[in-house]
Amino acid sequence: MDYLEVVKNYILDYEKEKTLEAAQxxxxxxxxxxxxxxxxxxxxxxxxxxxxxxxxxLPELIYASDCAQAAIKVLEEKITSDGKEAQHKATVVxxxxxxxxxxxxxxxxxxxxxxxxxxxxDLGTDVPSEKIAAAVKENKAEILGLxxxxxxxxxxxxxxxxxIEKEGIRNEVKIMIGGGATNEEFAxxxxxxxxxxxxxxxxxxxxxxxx
Amino acid sequence: MNSKERVRKALCRDGLPDRVPIEFDLCRxxxxxxxxxxxxxxxxxxxxxxxxxxxxxGNEIRIALGSDCVHVGASLPRDYxxxxxxxxxxxxxxxxxxxxxxxxIEVIKHPLADVTNAQEVIDFQFPDPLAEGRYDDAEKxxxxxxKDYFIIGNMELTMYDMMHELVGTExxxxxxxxxxxxxxxxxxxxxxxxxxxxxxxxxxxxDGVWAGDDFGAQNGMIxxxxxxxxxxxxRYREVYxxxxxxxxxxxxxxxxxxxxxxxxxxxxxxxxxxxxxxxxNVPGHDPEDLxxxxxxxxxxxxxxxxxxxxxxxxxxxxxxxxxxxxxxxxEGGGYMCSPAHIIQQDTSMEKxxxxxxxxKKYGVY
Numbered sequence: 001m002d003y004l005e006v007v008k009n010y011i012l013d014y015e016k017e018k019t020l021e022a023a024q025x026x027x028x029x030x031x032x033x034x035x036x037x038x039x040x041x042x043x044x045x046x047x048x049x050x051x052x053x054x055x056x057x058l059p060e061l062i063y064a065s066d067c068a069q070a071a072i073k074v075l076e077e078k079i080t081s082d083g084k085e086a087q088h089k090a091t092v093v094x095x096x097x098x099x100x101x102x103x104x105x106x107x108x109x110x111x112x113x114x115x116x117x118x119x120x121x122d123l124g125t126d127v128p129s130e131k132i133a134a135a136v137k138e139n140k141a142e143i144l145g146l147x148x149x150x151x152x153x154x155x156x157x158x159x160x161x162x163x164i165e166k167e168g169i170r171n172e173v174k175i176m177i178g179g180g181a182t183n184e185e186f187a188x189x190x191x192x193x194x195x196x197x198x199x200x201x202x203x204x205x206x207x208x209x210x211x
Numbered sequence: 212m213n214s215k216e217r218v219r220k221a222l223c224r225d226g227l228p229d230r231v232p233i234e235f236d237l238c239r240x241x242x243x244x245x246x247x248x249x250x251x252x253x254x255x256x257x258x259x260x261x262x263x264x265x266x267x268x269g270n271e272i273r274i275a276l277g278s279d280c281v282h283v284g285a286s287l288p289r290d291y292x293x294x295x296x297x298x299x300x301x302x303x304x305x306x307x308x309x310x311x312x313x314x315x316i317e318v319i320k321h322p323l324a325d326v327t328n329a330q331e332v333i334d335f336q337f338p339d340p341l342a343e344g345r346y347d348d349a350e351k352x353x354x355x356x357x358k359d360y361f362i363i364g365n366m367e368l369t370m371y372d373m374m375h376e377l378v379g380t381e382x383x384x385x386x387x388x389x390x391x392x393x394x395x396x397x398x399x400x401x402x403x404x405x406x407x408x409x410x411x412x413x414x415x416x417x418d419g420v421w422a423g424d425d426f427g428a429q430n431g432m433i434x435x436x437x438x439x440x441x442x443x444x445x446r447y448r449e450v451y452x453x454x455x456x457x458x459x460x461x462x463x464x465x466x467x468x469x470x471x472x473x474x475x476x477x478x479x480x481x482x483x484x485x486x487x488x489x490x491x492n493v494p495g496h497d498p499e500d501l502x503x504x505x506x507x508x509x510x511x512x513x514x515x516x517x518x519x520x521x522x523x524x525x526x527x528x529x530x531x532x533x534x535x536x537x538x539x540x541x542e543g544g545g546y547m548c549s550p551a552h553i554i555q556q557d558t559s560m561e562k563x564x565x566x567x568x569x570x571k572k573y574g575v576y
Binding site: 014054056057058059060062063066101103104107151152180 | 317319380381384385387388389428429431432433434435438494518522555556557
């Protein structure tokens with residue numbers, strides 16, 4: 001049985017329990033966890049492209065990322081139990097800014113980043129700028145991702161960046177922003193490094209930022 | 212021609228009104244500011260759900276400014292106040308904990324956040340839609356303004372919106388995709404609650420009933436047309452039919468944010484008569500396209516951008532857009548001009564007035 005195909009297909013069928021079982025079976029059968037991670041990434045990319053094309057919708061995207069995150073935890077536990085440390089491309093701190101409770105987009109970005117080999121520290125929603133700055137410092141994050149859905153809360157992103165500057169760590173972290181209330185021009189205005197229109201964009205952008 | 216006649220003629224596409232009717236909702240700070248400017252006290256109607264409060268409140272201010280509509284709905288029961296916690300966060304009658312955000316009060320705790328089975332939904336207590344005093348304000352407004360103004364009865368959070376505030380959006384969308392066992396009983400329960408409100412308002416004599424569920428987002432639908440069809444299409448047929456059974460002349464007005472052109476044909480098929488808010492600048496909502504595809508079988512209410520244009524546009528840009536929307540969507544009637552949502556605090560009073568004046572200037576037939 002090709003467990004890699006099985007894992008991928010269960011994510012595409014939004015079968016969370018079966019994805020978990022298949023990921024565990026793949027590990028038990030001796031598959032390299034990194035290879036399993038690769039097919040998770042492939043599955044999420046297919047779903048992401050379907051969403052961008054308007055063929056798939058938010059429920060499918062949320063569910064696929066939920067399946068993926070569950071499977072990734074299994075893989076990371078295996079890596080740790082082998083006495084190894086999961087190799088990550090970079091550490092990304094994610095947060096929805098203070099005053100904003102929206103997190104669906106950020107959760108999908110988190111899943112995509114994890115599947116693509118990033119260590120993700122998700123601070124959740126309504127996060128004060130001090131907490132974001134502290135998390136970036138503590139985790140030595142190479143990338144900070146900020147999300148906001150409301151025009152009135154997006155301005156808080158500028159405060160986060162000022163706080164990061166005040167902490168003296170602006171040169172150590174690249175900042176990408178996203179969410180319905182943001183755009184390229186806004187990113188430029190507040191001094192962010194990049195803007196991503198979709199969750200799938202975040203992967204490409206993260207790759208560019210760590211080069 | 213008074214406001215009531217103007218709106219009815221426009222929305223029923225029953226000949227041309229004298230001009231395109233106007234409607235708008237204002238956030239708290241704008242209601243307060245205009246109340247002060249006009250010397251009119253703002254009457255706030257605390258509604259069953261906070262968003263609806265801004266639909267129902269400040270009718271006197273809005274008609275003084277030029278609105279052709281008066282809004283009524285289900286308020287809190289007489290002498291009832293929301294309990295508050297130590298942070299001042301309220302818990303509404305549905306058990307949703309709500310915190311004031313920059314614009315709205317937002318749900319921060321969903322009472323059915325952990326729901327898994329049908330029995331939990333069956334056991335979950337909804338408030339009484341016909342509790343004593345809920346319709347005191349509605350009665351007062353219908354009596355005072357019913358002769359001259361088009362009375363809109365609010366029954367928003369009809370099904371899906373109530374469900375996602377009860378459960379949480381992410382979990383609900385996953386569970387809709389999975390067909391979780393609690394989904395069907397929960398849709399029925401929310402529908403029955405909303406229908407009780409809607410039927411009461413129709414019986415009281417409203418001119419139009421405003422149902423509301425947001426199936427669209429900025430770039431497309433939140434759920435697939437297939438999912439909408441599976442869970443909501445026939446239920447909307449049932450809802451509209453029950454309202455029409457009480458008054459066949461009540462106008463069926465449907466609020467749905469976001470890009471929802473893919474389901475409009477079917478929604479009209481089950482009884483939608485007026486589409487609101489015709490969110491601008493989203494895929495599938497080109498005004499010319501919408502008018503040519505649907506204008507002979509549906510009327511439009513909305514279409515003015517309050518995300519970018521009203522807060523950040525110049526007065527000239529606002530006037531140009533309104534003139535254009537009226538020309539396209541109002542051709543031959545069938546259009547009530549309004550912003551696509553509650554005008555937020557990032558829009559100046561000057562621009563609110565500019566919007567109203569532009570409709571009056573360019574909307575004459």
